[in-house]
Amino acid sequence: MxxxxxxxxxxxxxxxxxxxxxxxxxxxxxxxxxPGGIKDRPALHMVRRARERGDLADGARIVESTSGTLGLGLALAGIAYGHPVTLVSDPGMEPLMQRMLRAYGAELHTVDQPCREGGWQEARRRAVRHILAGDPGAYCPDQYHNPxxxxxxxxxxxxxxxxxxxxxxxxxxxxxxxxxxxxxxxxxxxxxxxxxxxxxxxxxxxxxxxxxxxxxxxxxxxxxxxxxxxxxxxxxxxxxxxxxxxxxxxxxxxxxxxxxxxxxxxxxxxxxxxxxxxxxxxxxxxxxxxxxxxxxxxxxxxxxxxxxxxxxxxxxxxxxxxxxxxxxxxxxxxxxxxxxxxxxxxxxxx
Known part of the structure; x- marks a missing residue:
C-alpha cells in the first residue's frame, strides 16, 4: 500500500x-x-474505513457513480490501496475527464438515458447496482449517503x-x-x-x-x-x-x-x-x-x-x-x- x-x-x-x-x-x-481536487479527501477516507471494517476486501473492486471529481479521487485510492475501480457516469462528463480517468486505470461505464425521477444521477446509481449484482465482492462507497x-x-x-x-x-x-x-x-x-x-x-x-x-x-x-x-x-x-x-x-x-x-x-x-x-x-x-x-x-x-x-x-x-x-x-x-x-x-x- x-x-x-x-x-x-x-x-x-x-x-x-x-x-x-x-x-x-x-x-x-x-x-x-x-491531485484530483477536493474529493481526493473523502475517496481515500471512505476506502480506508471500508477496508478497516472489512466491507472492502484486499483486491476487491470499487464501483461508484461520479460526475468526475470523486472519480479522480477513487482512481487515486485504487492505486494507493490496490483495488480496481469501475466508475459510472453519463454523457455530460467532459471528454478530458473521461480520458484522464481511463489513464489513471479506471474502467468507465456511461449510461445513455436519464431516469424520469432522479435524472442522470438515478440512472447512474441503477447502473452501479447492476454492476454490484454481478460482482458480489465489489464495494460501492455511496458518496451521497455515506457518513x-x-x-x-x-x-x-x-x-x-x-x-x-x-x-x-x-x-x-x-x-x-x-x-x-x-x-x-x-x-x-x-x-x-x-x-x-x-x-x-x-x-x-x-x-x-x-x-x-x-x-x-x-x-x-x-x-x-x-x-x-x-x-x-x-x-x-x-x-x-x-x-x-x-x-x-x-x-x-x-x-x-x-x-x-x-x-x-x-x-x-x-x-x-x-x-x-x-x-x-x-x-x-x-x-x-x-x-x-x-x-x-x-x-x-x-x-x-x-x-x-x-x-x-x-x-x-x-x-x-x-x-x-x-x-x-x-x-x-x-x-x-x-x-x-x-x-x-x-x-x-x-
Missing part, C-alpha cells in the same frame, strides 16, 4: 479587487492543489482553523453534502456563531426546487443525499451556468485562482457576502478544484456560445425568495429559509 502524502494542506488565497473592496474580501481554500464522506473533511476544517486563526462565514457548494456538513460540524465546535452559506445550482432539487436538466457538474443534485445537513445552513444561493462561467473567467483573469462550475458559483456568492458584510468579517470560501478539466466547457468559447453562456454579466445582488417553494428560480437567487424537502420542518436561521 502506498498512501499518498500529497492530499491536504492546500493553500488559502485572498480574493478582493475587482470583486470587492480591499477591506471586504474573502479567503479561498484552493482544493485544486490536491464517512462527511467525516473525511475534519482534517480540512482543522487546516482552515490553523490557516485563519478563526472565521465568521463559510461559503461552500452543495452536491453530496459531504464537505459542507463535515467542515461546518468541526468549525462550529470552535466558532458556534459561524454563518454557513450554501451554494446550489439552478435546477437542483437539494433545497426544495424542482429538479431540471443541469449543465453544471459538481454541485447540485437530482436526488436528495442524506449527507446534506440542512440545519447547518443559514442561507442558500442558487446560481445559473452563465453566472458561474462569468465568475470563473473573471477570477482566472484577475486573480489566477479559478476552477470549474462550483468555483465560479462559490466565488460569485462569496464576493457578495464580502461586499455586504462588515469590514473585517472573516470569510472562507471553498474552491473545490482547478480549471484544467474544464477546457472543453467553462473555458471553451464555442461550448459557452452554443449554450448561451457568454456576454452575461450577473447582477450585483441576487434575487430574494422567502421560501424555496414560492417559485422556481432561473438566475442567482438567495433564500434564508432552509428547508429539508424530505421533511415537514424548516429551519429559519436568519
Amino acid at each position: 502506498r498512501l499518498p502524502l500529497v492530499v491536504g494542506n492546500t493553500p488559502l488565497v485572498r480574493i478582493d479587487r475587482p470583486f470587492t473592496a480591499d477591506d471586504r474580501g474573502f479567503w479561498a481554500k484552493l482544493e485544486g492543489f490536491n 464517512d464522506n462527511v467525516a473525511a473533511y475534519a482534517p480540512m476544517a482543522h487546516e482552515v482553523l490553523e490557516q485563519t486563526g478563526g472565521l465568521d462565514v463559510l461559503v461552500c457548494s452543495v452536491g453530496t453534502g459531504g464537505h459542507s456538513a463535515g467542515l461546518s460540524a468541526v468549525l462550529r465546535d470552535h466558532h458556534p456563531h459561524l454563518r454557513v452559506v450554501g451554494v446550489d445550482a439552478v435546477g437542483s432539487t437539494i433545497f426544495g426546487q424542482p429538479a431540471r436538466p443541469r449543465l453544471m457538474r459538481g454541485l447540485g443534485s437530482s436526488i436528495l443525499p442524506r449527507n446534506v445537513a440542512y440545519a447547518t445552513f443559514d442561507e442558500v444561493h442558487w446560481v445559473a451556468p452563465a453566472e458561474a462561467v462569468w465568475a470563473c473567467r473573471r477570477l482566472a483573469a484577475t486573480t489566477y485562482a479559478s476552477g470549474g462550475w462550483s468555483v465560479g458559483a462559490v466565488g460569485l456568492v462569496a464576493s457578495w457576502v464580502a461586499r455586504t458584510s462588515a469590514p473585517g468579517t472573516r470569510i472562507v470560501a471553498v474552491f473545490p478544484d482547478g480549471p484544467q478539466r474544464y477546457f472543453d466547457t467553462v473555458y471553451n468559447d464555442e461550448f459557452c456560445r452554443n449554450n448561451g453562456l457568454l456576454d452575461v454579466d450577473p447582477r450585483s445582488d441576487p434575487d430574494l425568495i422567502e421560501h424555496p417553494s414560492h417559485r422556481e428560480v432561473t438566475r442567482w437567487t438567495r433564500c434564508t429559509t432552509v428547508a429539508d424537502p424530505a421533511g415537514p420542518t424548516a429551519v429559519r436561521r436568519r
Whole structure:
C-alpha cells in the first residue's frame, strides 16, 4: 500500500479587487492543489474505513457513480490501496475527464438515458447496482449517503482553523453534502456563531426546487443525499451556468485562482457576502478544484456560445425568495429559509 502524502494542506488565497473592496474580501481554500481536487479527501477516507471494517476486501473492486471529481479521487485510492475501480457516469462528463480517468486505470461505464425521477444521477446509481449484482465482492462507497464522506473533511476544517486563526462565514457548494456538513460540524465546535452559506445550482432539487436538466457538474443534485445537513445552513444561493462561467473567467483573469462550475458559483456568492458584510468579517470560501478539466466547457468559447453562456454579466445582488417553494428560480437567487424537502420542518436561521 502506498498512501499518498500529497492530499491536504492546500493553500488559502485572498480574493478582493475587482470583486470587492480591499477591506471586504474573502479567503479561498484552493482544493485544486490536491491531485484530483477536493474529493481526493473523502475517496481515500471512505476506502480506508471500508477496508478497516472489512466491507472492502484486499483486491476487491470499487464501483461508484461520479460526475468526475470523486472519480479522480477513487482512481487515486485504487492505486494507493490496490483495488480496481469501475466508475459510472453519463454523457455530460467532459471528454478530458473521461480520458484522464481511463489513464489513471479506471474502467468507465456511461449510461445513455436519464431516469424520469432522479435524472442522470438515478440512472447512474441503477447502473452501479447492476454492476454490484454481478460482482458480489465489489464495494460501492455511496458518496451521497455515506457518513464517512462527511467525516473525511475534519482534517480540512482543522487546516482552515490553523490557516485563519478563526472565521465568521463559510461559503461552500452543495452536491453530496459531504464537505459542507463535515467542515461546518468541526468549525462550529470552535466558532458556534459561524454563518454557513450554501451554494446550489439552478435546477437542483437539494433545497426544495424542482429538479431540471443541469449543465453544471459538481454541485447540485437530482436526488436528495442524506449527507446534506440542512440545519447547518443559514442561507442558500442558487446560481445559473452563465453566472458561474462569468465568475470563473473573471477570477482566472484577475486573480489566477479559478476552477470549474462550483468555483465560479462559490466565488460569485462569496464576493457578495464580502461586499455586504462588515469590514473585517472573516470569510472562507471553498474552491473545490482547478480549471484544467474544464477546457472543453467553462473555458471553451464555442461550448459557452452554443449554450448561451457568454456576454452575461450577473447582477450585483441576487434575487430574494422567502421560501424555496414560492417559485422556481432561473438566475442567482438567495433564500434564508432552509428547508429539508424530505421533511415537514424548516429551519429559519436568519
